[in-house]
Amino acid sequence: MRSIIKRSNCPISYGLDFLGDKWxxxxxRDMIFEKKSYFKDFLGSAEGVATNILTxxxxxxxxxxxxxxxxxxxxxxxxxYRLTKKGKDLxxxxxxxxxxxxxxxxxxxxxxxxxxxxxxxxxxxxKVIQQILANLEDN
Amino acid sequence: MRSIIKRSNCPISYGLDFLGDKWxxxxxRDMIFEKKSYFKDFLGSAEGVATNILTxxxxxxxxxxxxxxxxxxxxxxxxxYRLTKKGKDLxxxxxxxxxxxxxxxxxxxxxxxxxxxxxxxxxxxxKVIQQILANLEDN
Numbered sequence: 073m074r075s076i077i078k079r080s081n082c083p084i085s086y087g088l089d090f091l092g093d094k095w096x097x098x099x100x101r102d103m104i105f106e107k108k109s110y111f112k113d114f115l116g117s118a119e120g121v122a123t124n125i126l127t128x129x130x131x132x133x134x135x136x137x138x139x140x141x142x143x144x145x146x147x148x149x150x151x152x153y154r155l156t157k158k159g160k161d162l163x164x165x166x167x168x169x170x171x172x173x174x175x176x177x178x179x180x181x182x183x184x185x186x187x188x189x190x191x192x193x194x195x196x197x198x199k200v201i202q203q204i205l206a207n208l209e210d211n
Numbered sequence: 212m213r214s215i216i217k218r219s220n221c222p223i224s225y226g227l228d229f230l231g232d233k234w235x236x237x238x239x240r241d242m243i244f245e246k247k248s249y250f251k252d253f254l255g256s257a258e259g260v261a262t263n264i265l266t267x268x269x270x271x272x273x274x275x276x277x278x279x280x281x282x283x284x285x286x287x288x289x290x291x292y293r294l295t296k297k298g299k300d301l302x303x304x305x306x307x308x309x310x311x312x313x314x315x316x317x318x319x320x321x322x323x324x325x326x327x328x329x330x331x332x333x334x335x336x337x338k339v340i341q342q343i344l345a346n347l348e349d350n
Contacts, residue, residue, distance in 0.1 A: 080257035083312035083325055084240045084305055091308075092233035101223045118219035158315055165307040166223055169230075172300055173222035186222055 076136070090136060091162075095121055095129050097169070100155075100162050103139070104204060109152045110144075133159070155208065163201055167193055215275070229275060230301075234260055234268050236308070239294075239301050242278070243343060248291045249283075272298070294347065302340055306332055 076089050091097060102108040102117055114126055121129075130153065133139045138159040144152040173179075174190045193200050215228050230236060241247040241256055253265055260268075269292065272278045277298040283291040313329045332339050 079259065081318055081321055082240070082257065083309045083316055083318060085237060085258055086316040086318075087308040087312040088233050088236055092231070092236065094227050094231035097227055097231065098224060101221070118221065119224055120218065161311055161314060165304065165311055168304040168307045169226040170222045172304055173226040175300060176297055177222055177225040179220055179222060179225075182220055 076132075090132070090138070091165075093129070095119075095125055096133070097162070097166060099126075099129060099133065100138075100159060100166060103153065103155050103159070104163060104166060104208065107208070109154065110150055111153075138162075160205065160208065163204055164197075167197070167200070215271075229271070229277070230304075232268070234258075234264055235272070236301070236305060238265075238268060238272065239277075239298060240305060242292065242294050242298070243302060243305065243347065246347070248293065249289055250292075277301075299344065299347065302343055303336075306336070306339070 078089060079085050098117065098119055098121070099114055102114050106113075106117075108114055108117075111126065111130070114130075115121060115123065130139070130141070134141050134153075137156055139153050139155055141151050141153050144150045170186070171190050171193065174186050179186050217228060218224050237256065237258055237260070238253055241253050245252075245256075247253055247256075250265065250269070253269075254260060254262065269278070269280070273280050273292075275297075276295055278292050278294055280290050280292050283289045309325070310329050310332065313325050318325050
């Protein structure tokens with residue numbers, strides 16, 4: 073198991089020991105918002121993660137039970153990754169990152185859609201989270 | 212200026228381009244919850260950040276206007292760092308990280324205090340955020 077060294081007794085530091093990385097939360101984004109489940113799909117995301125980085129991050133996430141991995145029933149050569157409750161509980165964190173970015177980033181043609189989404193979050197966050205979770209259940 | 216390469220047009224990726232790191236959010240934690248303002252105080256935090264890492268992270272944060280830096284009026288040889296609105300707007304993200312960690316980490320003797328804090332957040336998040344902001348104004 074990849075060793076995670078706990079740097080202090082602080083809960084923010086604890087979270088960052090796992091999540092403080094440019095790539096980890098993109099895997100969750102892909103799983104939560106894009107419903108991606110396969111290595112090749114994560115690899116195909118726009119940010120261009122390297123194969124070895126993706127492999128090591130998925131391994132850590134499985135080992136620490138953020139996600140599970142199993143052979144796909146229909147595509148025997150492929151592994152399917154699924155979120156656990158621990159992984160799904162990162163949804164509010166991702167939404168806050170999105171809200172923050174919507175204030176400070178420039179997203180071109182996607183700006184209006186992003187601002188509408190953030191507006192729906194500000195109006196009823198728990199409903200949006202319930203919808204995301206329901207959408208994941210269909211997977 | 213340290214170059215930040217935008218990896219995609221995704222708001223989550225945008226945020227991680229700045230914040231996806233084991234150290235950056237600890238600086239915000241120190242400033243927001245501990246009211247730290249000086250290099251030596253950040254350096255003294257329990258996680259033991261290295262001097263060169265702290266220097267580079269503070270430089271990036273100033274360049275990208277998450278924080279400002281000025282000579283301290285009373286301690287002429289020292290620089291004082293302050294949060295901008297852009298930096299303060301990370302408070303909800305840090306709170307979500309804390310909430311997530313409270314569910315999955317073991318914080319020993321600090322567990323009860325953490326769970327009480329999370330409970331107050333769940334009951335009235337905006338009030339807690341207002342209190343944090345008011346507390347920062349006193350600095």
